[in-house]
Amino acid sequence: MELHIGNMTCGGCARSVTATVKEVDPAATVEIDLATKRVRIASTQPAERFASALDEAGFPPQVEQA
Structure with missing residues (x-):
């Protein structure tokens, strides 16, 4: 799967x-x-599961493909 995380900057x-x-x-x-x-x-x-965990960690993702 591929996720886009807009606020991952460093x-x-x-x-x-x-x-x-x-x-x-x-x-x-x-x-x-x-x-x-x-x-x-x-x-x-x-x-x-990954999307939920990343959102809770402050890195809300967008699923690009499953």
């Missing part, structure tokens, strides 16, 4: 987003592109 944000994803699924693969503010997540967990 390395600290990227680390926080990665940590939040790993809290939902420690086995998830996370790829972050700060330039486009996109996060690609490879996981068996549903996108809604």
